[in-house]
Amino acid sequence: xILLGINSIINNIPFLLEGLGVTIALTVVSxxxxxxxxxxxxxxxxYTRQPLPFLIYIYEKVFRGLPLLIIFxxxxxxxxxxxxHIKAFYAAVTGLVLHSTAYQIQIFRSAILAIPxxxxxxxxxxxxxxxxTIFYIILxxxxxxxxxxxxxxxxxxxxxTSIAFSIGVVELMARGDAxxxxxxxxxxxxxxxxxxxxxxxxxxxxxxxxYLEKRYRLSGYEVTAVx
Amino acid sequence: xHMLEVVDIYKSYxxxxxxxxxxxxxxxxxxxxxIGTSGTGKSTLLKCINxxxxxxxxxxxxxxxxxxxxSIDLNRIRQxxxxxxxxxxLFNHLTALQNVSIGLEKVKKIEKENAREKALEELRRxxxxxxxxxxxxxxxxxxxxxxxxARALAMDPAIILFDEPTSALDPELIGDVLDVMKxxxxxxxxxxxxxxxxxxxxxxxxxxxxxxxxxxxxGPPEQMFNNPKKERTRQxxxxxxxxxxxx
Numbered sequence: 001x002i003l004l005g006i007n008s009i010i011n012n013i014p015f016l017l018e019g020l021g022v023t024i025a026l027t028v029v030s031x032x033x034x035x036x037x038x039x040x041x042x043x044x045x046x047y048t049r050q051p052l053p054f055l056i057y058i059y060e061k062v063f064r065g066l067p068l069l070i071i072f073x074x075x076x077x078x079x080x081x082x083x084x085h086i087k088a089f090y091a092a093v094t095g096l097v098l099h100s101t102a103y104q105i106q107i108f109r110s111a112i113l114a115i116p117x118x119x120x121x122x123x124x125x126x127x128x129x130x131x132x133t134i135f136y137i138i139l140x141x142x143x144x145x146x147x148x149x150x151x152x153x154x155x156x157x158x159x160x161t162s163i164a165f166s167i168g169v170v171e172l173m174a175r176g177d178a179x180x181x182x183x184x185x186x187x188x189x190x191x192x193x194x195x196x197x198x199x200x201x202x203x204x205x206x207x208x209x210x211y212l213e214k215r216y217r218l219s220g221y222e223v224t225a226v227x
Numbered sequence: 228x229h230m231l232e233v234v235d236i237y238k239s240y241x242x243x244x245x246x247x248x249x250x251x252x253x254x255x256x257x258x259x260x261x262i263g264t265s266g267t268g269k270s271t272l273l274k275c276i277n278x279x280x281x282x283x284x285x286x287x288x289x290x291x292x293x294x295x296x297x298s299i300d301l302n303r304i305r306q307x308x309x310x311x312x313x314x315x316x317l318f319n320h321l322t323a324l325q326n327v328s329i330g331l332e333k334v335k336k337i338e339k340e341n342a343r344e345k346a347l348e349e350l351r352r353x354x355x356x357x358x359x360x361x362x363x364x365x366x367x368x369x370x371x372x373x374x375x376x377a378r379a380l381a382m383d384p385a386i387i388l389f390d391e392p393t394s395a396l397d398p399e400l401i402g403d404v405l406d407v408m409k410x411x412x413x414x415x416x417x418x419x420x421x422x423x424x425x426x427x428x429x430x431x432x433x434x435x436x437x438x439x440x441x442x443x444x445x446g447p448p449e450q451m452f453n454n455p456k457k458e459r460t461r462q463x464x465x466x467x468x469x470x471x472x473x474x
Contacts, residue, residue, distance in 0.1 A: 118316035125277060126330035126382060127306035136333055140320045 008186030009193045012179050019175030020197055026089070026161040026171060030096035031154055037097065038104025039142075043134065045105065046112045056105065063102035068163050071095040076167040092164035100157045107153060111145035112138065144216050151209035155202045162198070172197060228291050230255045230416050231276070231386050236285030238268070238275055245271045246282065247440040253386060258417045260427040263437035264463070269420040270313075272437070273388045276418070277308040290385055306334060309379030309387035309415075313394055315371040317363040323350060323374045324359040327381045335382070349377040353407045369400030373407055386416040393423060424467050428452055436460050 009016075041060075045053045063071070075098075076091040086094065115138055123133040165173040176194045180187045229252040238246040245268040253259050261269050274280035276287055278294060278301050286295045294304045317326050328346035331337045337345070350356045353373035363371055372392055379387050389408070393401040405426050411417060412430050421427060427434055428448045435445040436459075444451070444460045455461045 116316075118312060118314060119318060121279060122310075122312065122316035122318065124279060125305055125308070125310035126378070127302045127304075127334045128330070129302050132333055136329065137318055137320075144320065 008183050016175050019172040022171040023161050027158045030093050031157050033097045034100035037101040039108050041105045042108035060102045060105050068099050072167050088168045092169045103153050107149040111142040115141050147213040232288040234286040236282040238282045245440050253416050257432050258412045259433045260431040261420045261435045267438045268440045270390050273390050306382050307385045309384035311375050311379050311389045311392050313391040315375050322360050327377045330382050349381045353377045368396045369403045372404045389419040391420050
């Protein structure tokens, strides 16, 4: 039994690693896009005139209120019924980005709000334009403050890619499922192995981002936040 | 032509009228000190001057230009008006040196090398060249404020506005900051809101006493302290001298 399971894993490692590659690709593409949109929309919510902030607010509420599975199905099957056919991988990216952006707006917005008003006033009094103020003064501080919340979202997104299995993206979960259907007796071990792979990924991302957080922490930054 | 001319400015927040028709001038390299009780619109006045919070009515002229004119490029004007804040407002993510040089690099577009060199020179002027690599959170309050002054100076402004620069500091640190300001007197025009009466008396070319959004009286320190014309000025300064002792 155990041997069968382990055999099942060993024989299929390249097959599983290909799936892992897709999982990583899905994660990297989605997290990058969602971060860019998250920052832009958070700034849109904080710095632009109505109605844009209200529209962003509505977007945020809607996509934080929907299960990811529904979003995937809507993007993939729903659009397909309307004649818009998107490849499963891109449908998954779209779904993940729509979902994660909504969360990331909150992360970046809370960091923007945590920057003392005086930072902007001081920049303006030097004659800095608003875009320059945002780019050189606000954004560098916002990014540092966002790392803990953002790394959380990053790992959630990584794990959420497994749901892309449901619309037929051949990522890690799907590969595991394929192995299991050919050899059902190894199911427990294969699943445990997949779980281990996810865990290692999440763990190393967290470690990496922890390092980044420490590296870019401004000594005594906490102190100025209290100031 | 005056360096700075404030003409009859008014400012209200909602139904609360804070500034009620103020006028005065500051000339080249002149030091003027504004005194008065809290809540009389002193800080509002400074923000009206550099247009961080433009006045509702009235004009502000800087070097012969009406800077309250809506078509004016405020980012160009603000480079000429240094501002030193009560709570420092140093950029938290930048070192002391970068705090001073960022305006030169990003606003004046001076090459990085030259900007840093100039910034270091300004830090030396306020006695902080050794702290150039430290972040604001690693500096004492007095050091922070001196970086704030260096940051304003680096832009070569026509005038520097000081908004209660020492009121967040303990007595020992106040001295460091006031010394720096004293050294600047006569080299750059300064308009200073402060409660430091000793400093006002020693350094100011003119003292402006403000209350309730208007100027009650202004004049040279000797006249204001020894021989004020208005009863209210006498009361205010009299109370201050009993609090802090005569100099």
